[in-house]
Amino acid sequence: MVSTEKISRKFVQLEEYLELLARIGEISEKEFIEDKILIGSAKYYLQVSIECCLDVANHIIASEKYRAPKDYADTFSVIAESGIIEKGLSQNLRQMAKFRNRLVHLYAEIENRSIYAYIQDDLKDIRMFRQTIIRCFL
Numbered sequence: 001m002v003s004t005e006k007i008s009r010k011f012v013q014l015e016e017y018l019e020l021l022a023r024i025g026e027i028s029e030k031e032f033i034e035d036k037i038l039i040g041s042a043k044y045y046l047q048v049s050i051e052c053c054l055d056v057a058n059h060i061i062a063s064e065k066y067r068a069p070k071d072y073a074d075t076f077s078v079i080a081e082s083g084i085i086e087k088g089l090s091q092n093l094r095q096m097a098k099f100r101n102r103l104v105h106l107y108a109e110i111e112n113r114s115i116y117a118y119i120q121d122d123l124k125d126i127r128m129f130r131q132t133i134i135r136c137f138l
Contacts, residue, residue: 014052025119050100072097092125
């Protein structure tokens with residue numbers, strides 16, 4: 001059975017991370033690119049935001065006994081196959097999971113402008129995932 005308490009705890013953390021990322025996103029790109037502390041913070045908060053989504057999705061998968069995902073990206077395919085999220089959102093979240101892997105393993109190779117762009121353009125997918133899960137389970 002899906003634990004609403006576990007999901008709620010993760011989403012409280014996620015909301016905090018998204019608020020911090022939003023504050024970072026208010027800074028100009030030029031300022032962002034020149035500040036290594038901001039860049040490091042942004043990378044960390046992006047990583048843990050994505051991991052919150054993965055944790056919630058994996059909890060649902062385990063609780064509902066859906067098929068085991070092949071990798072992080074496949075986690076969101078499993079959730080889409082179950083009808084919890086739409087296919088388009090699933091594709092965006094799959095890319096997000098791959099981006100998380102780059103943040104963790106190829107962090108030095110990620111262009112800082114792409115981190116800034118991600119904060120500006122792609123946090124909506126995380127928020128949409130959160131809202132969808134809230135509607136379905138909370």
